[in-house]
Structures are given as C-alpha cells and as structure tokens.
Amino acid sequence: MQISRKTSKGGRRLPSEVGLFGRVKAQGWRGLLVPAVFVLAFLAVIAPIAAALLIAQHHSFAAGRARAGSLATEVVRRADMASIQMRSALRQLQAPPAHQPCSDEGMRRMASAVLEYDQIQGAGYADGDRLICTSAGLLDRPIDLGPATFHTRGGFSVRTGVRLPFARGVGLIVIGAPSGYLMFVHPHLTVDIPLASNRDAIGVIGISAPRLINRRGPIDIGLLRRFYAARETDFVAQNRLVSVQPSKSGDYAGFAILPIDETRNGMARDLLYLLPVGFVCAGALIFLLRILVRAENSLATIAKRALKTDEFYLRYQPLVELETGRWIGAEALVRWHRATGEEMRPDLFIPYLEEAGLIPLLTDKVFEMLAADIAGDLKEREDFYITINIASADLRGDRLMHLIETLLSKTGCGARSFAVEATERGLIDAEDGGQALKAARKRGICVALDDFGTGYSSLAYLQKFPFDYIKIDKSFVDSIATGAATSSVVGHIINMARDLRLGIIAEGVETEEQARFLVERGVRYGQGWLFARAMPWAQLKAGLDQQQA
Numbered sequence: 001m002q003i004s005r006k007t008s009k010g011g012r013r014l015p016s017e018v019g020l021f022g023r024v025k026a027q028g029w030r031g032l033l034v035p036a037v038f039v040l041a042f043l044a045v046i047a048p049i050a051a052a053l054l055i056a057q058h059h060s061f062a063a064g065r066a067r068a069g070s071l072a073t074e075v076v077r078r079a080d081m082a083s084i085q086m087r088s089a090l091r092q093l094q095a096p097p098a099h100q101p102c103s104d105e106g107m108r109r110m111a112s113a114v115l116e117y118d119q120i121q122g123a124g125y126a127d128g129d130r131l132i133c134t135s136a137g138l139l140d141r142p143i144d145l146g147p148a149t150f151h152t153r154g155g156f157s158v159r160t161g162v163r164l165p166f167a168r169g170v171g172l173i174v175i176g177a178p179s180g181y182l183m184f185v186h187p188h189l190t191v192d193i194p195l196a197s198n199r200d201a202i203g204v205i206g207i208s209a210p211r212l213i214n215r216r217g218p219i220d221i222g223l224l225r226r227f228y229a230a231r232e233t234d235f236v237a238q239n240r241l242v243s244v245q246p247s248k249s250g251d252y253a254g255f256a257i258l259p260i261d262e263t264r265n266g267m268a269r270d271l272l273y274l275l276p277v278g279f280v281c282a283g284a285l286i287f288l289l290r291i292l293v294r295a296e297n298s299l300a301t302i303a304k305r306a307l308k309t310d311e312f313y314l315r316y317q318p319l320v321e322l323e324t325g326r327w328i329g330a331e332a333l334v335r336w337h338r339a340t341g342e343e344m345r346p347d348l349f350i351p352y353l354e355e356a357g358l359i360p361l362l363t364d365k366v367f368e369m370l371a372a373d374i375a376g377d378l379k380e381r382e383d384f385y386i387t388i389n390i391a392s393a394d395l396r397g398d399r400l401m402h403l404i405e406t407l408l409s410k411t412g413c414g415a416r417s418f419a420v421e422a423t424e425r426g427l428i429d430a431e432d433g434g435q436a437l438k439a440a441r442k443r444g445i446c447v448a449l450d451d452f453g454t455g456y457s458s459l460a461y462l463q464k465f466p467f468d469y470i471k472i473d474k475s476f477v478d479s480i481a482t483g484a485a486t487s488s489v490v491g492h493i494i495n496m497a498r499d500l501r502l503g504i505i506a507e508g509v510e511t512e513e514q515a516r517f518l519v520e521r522g523v524r525y526g527q528g529w530l531f532a533r534a535m536p537w538a539q540l541k542a543g544l545d546q547q548q549a
Helices: 028-093 104-116 221-230 260-297 299-308 346-355 359-374 399-411 430-442 458-464 474-478 489-499 512-520 537-548
Strands: 122-127 130-134 137-144 157-164 167-176 181-185 201-206 212-216 234-237 240-246 252-259 312-321 327-337 385-390 418-423 446-452 469-472 503-507 525-527
Touching (some): 028 201, 028 234, 122 167, 157 212, 221 234, 252 260, 312 537, 327 359, 327 537, 346 359, 385 446, 399 418, 399 430, 418 430, 446 503, 474 503, 489 503
Parallel strands (some): 418 446, 446 469
Antiparallel strands (some): 122 130, 122 181, 130 137, 157 167, 201 252, 240 252, 312 525
8 A cells, every 4th residue: 555655755764763573562451461471481381391290290199099009909808808718617617517616526627617718827716815726636725815906896806916836937817706716817818919119018907996907018007097087098198198998898998008209209200201291392382372472463463453443543745736835635644653652664564464465454444534534624625635545455346436435425525625546556457446446537536646657567557547647756756857867757757648638746856956847847746845744634734724824
C-alpha cells in the first residue's frame, strides 16, 4: 500500500527511528511479557528435569513399596500354608476312634502327621506347660515349656524361640491347640526368602496381640505401631518402608521392612534413562517457546493487535498549486505508533502486512479513520479533495466501490471530494483492476497512477487503465538540475502526459529550483516539504481556514 511506504511525500527518511522489532516492552499486561518469557524459559529448562527427578523418585519409591508388599504377601502366604497344614494335622490327630495322645496309637498318628505335612517339623502333647510326648516317642521326663508368648483369638497358644533338648540348635515355633496337641514349626520356613540387603527385615506378627512370631533381619516392633493403632498396611516409619499383610484365615500378619534410602539406588538407575528424556523435553519446550515468542512478536501478529488497539493513525500532506502555493488537496498517509513508543516506518511494515495478507484490514482502517477525521468538514470545501492510496487487494471484485460508498455515506461528501491512487505494483491483475477503477471514475472519483516511472510497465498501464493524472516519483524530481542521467526523464514524462491529456502532480518537491523547473514546463501541481509536511487533520483544517481568509 503505497501511502504507507513513504515516510512523507517529498520528505527524507526519519533519521532516528527504532529498529524493526524494537524492544519487547508493551503497555498494560503486555509489560509483563519480558519477565514472563524469562520465567517460561527458566521453567522450560527446569520443569522437565525436575519432572524427571520427581518421576524417578516416585518410581523408585513405588518400586520399593511394591517390593515390600510383595515380600509381606509371600511371608503371609507361607504362614497360611503352615497354618492350613497344622489344622489338618490336628483334625487327623483328633479323629475317631478316640485314643490317649501319648499312647502308641496317639504317637503313631503324630509321626504320620509329621511325615505327611512338610510345614510341620514335629508334633507333641502337653499337659499344661509340660511336654509329655512327641511324635518321636514318650519322654523320660516331661519338659517344661514355660508360659505361652501369647494366645490367639482362636484359643491357640504361641511360643517362640523354644529350644528342646533334642533340637537345641533351633529356636522352634510351638503352636498349641486347646486340646493339648502341639505343632513344632521351623522358623526358617516362613522367612526363607531372598532379600536384597541384610538391612531388610521380614517376619510374622500376631494381630490381636502385638508380638513377634517369627522374623528375619533387624526389626523393632515399634515400627509396626501404626499398623496396630490404625491398621495401616503401607506406610513410612523412621525412614523405612513398612508393608503389613494380614492373613485372611488366621490371627497373624506377614510384614516386610525396607530401608527407604535403598530406594535411591533404583532412583539412580531410573535417572540414567529419565534425565536424557528430561533434557530432550527441555530442548523441545525451549524450541516451542521460541516459536511462540517469535509468533507473538512477529510483525504480522503485532499489526493485527495494533489494528484493534488504534495504534495506526493518519497524517495529511497538502497538494499545492505550484504557481500560487494554494492547497487544492491532501494525501492521506498512514502511520503506526506502537504501544512501545516506537514509530514504525511504512516502508518497513507495509511489505510484511502484504505478505501476511493484512493489507485489506489496513485499508479498511484507513477509510474508517479518514471518515472519523474529516466528518463533515469537506462538505463546504468543494475545491478541496483527499487522495487515498489503494493496494492490489482493494481492486478485486467490488471491494473498492464498497469502500467508497461507505466513505461517502459516513461523511456526507460528494464523489469529487475524494481521489484514489494506485501504484504499478498494485495493478498486477489488469482485468479486475481496470473494472474497479472504471467503476470508481464512473462514480465521479478521480484516479491517479502513483510513483509513475519507477516500474517496468508504466507506459503500458497508461493505455490499459483509466487515469485522470499521474504522479511523477520523487526520485525523478530529485534529479532536476543535477546533471544526473535521469534528469532529462522528467521533461519526457511531462511531454508524454501532456500528449495523453493527463494531469500531473510532482512528488517530493524540496527546493525552489525544482518548483521553478516544473512550473516552466507546465506542471500545475506538486507536493513536498518545500510547501508543507504531513500533519494532523486539525492542523490541515486550520491551514485551509487561514488560506481562505
């Protein structure tokens, strides 16, 4: 859109404008963008690594807890197996016909039970706390077993660590039935399970009575306090993982206790796999963040936001009659003042808006701002008009006529109050462009070819399109009286326009010498810093009032 490419018709480039993207510093909530980006970048690096650490920790902890649970379950399974065999043996010993426990028949039955059930190492009969006979035979003298360690809810007595004269090397577990029969169980049967460390502990405890029945490894019964108090089965106590699995058929439970610090070994193994994944995720997040930040700060995105927040505005540069200096019109020039305070140059932002397909939105904005600026100010100024630059996208279909009709409706002005300018670059689609320009001229809108002479097909376009006047580009006006190779081109353009009966406006007039040259060759109109720079509408209106006075 040519009106936006020029910093000012006939003016120099602004010398101290900020770079294309400037600092990322916006007003309001956008002022948080920079710290937010740093925070997000920090999180993008830290979060995946922290997540890897947490996952590894959680996984190793869960693995440790699962191992403890598995050990406790195996212990109680073995204890249940021994309990089932002991009950079966007791039923066999007490089966009819009735007999004396320490009779030949009774001791034969005890010996048979020991042979039949592999979880039972021996059987016997006690009178109170005194062992009278065993599956091996009648004792010469009764053996005092001492009081039971505890009694179960089913009435069974439990003695732990019992050393008998005929098996002094083993502290047997002795289970006594209410009938007086005893079962001897080897302590290793329930706890003969491979352990990862000599710091691990497993065993069997009573439930109704908080007593150890069997154990392997270092154990403090106090570690099981939470089980007895609240029946918690999986918990951490004194930096140890504890798992307790109650039996479904007996008054006992299997337990396993593992040092929690041993789970860190598993954590280290997990980190060997998870940390590289964390670094890859961190890199991916940073890459995505970079794309998002670029998208957020791309000129197209910023321009879309600016079109909604009124960062664009219009300035008007007078078109003058060269002999008198009278203002006969003005060209509307779009400007962009960003919320950052940066003044964006049209020759920088227009190409990006064209590539992003945002030029139609900008044109809509220009017509909207123009209608708001002039309101009804042109109704009484029939000898003054505003020129508006249009782009190739505005020449497609009936878009241009829709814009013009809307502008006339909002301002209440006649068609002679406005003109449109198209550049050679904006006339690529000759058929659509020609139809749109013809419709505009038929409506009474003047049509001009802007920046004449800078393209390759300017002469051809003069034949294809309906123009009322041409505008000599500033580059040719600058060469006047300089002796440059292009200095003679201005004269040829003027003669050609006169032959084609086209009006002429010279752009970028900055010196009296240039103005005099143009007047001498019959050019009536011009614009440039020699006469006036682009200004707000209020200032232009005041100048018109002064000129009229």
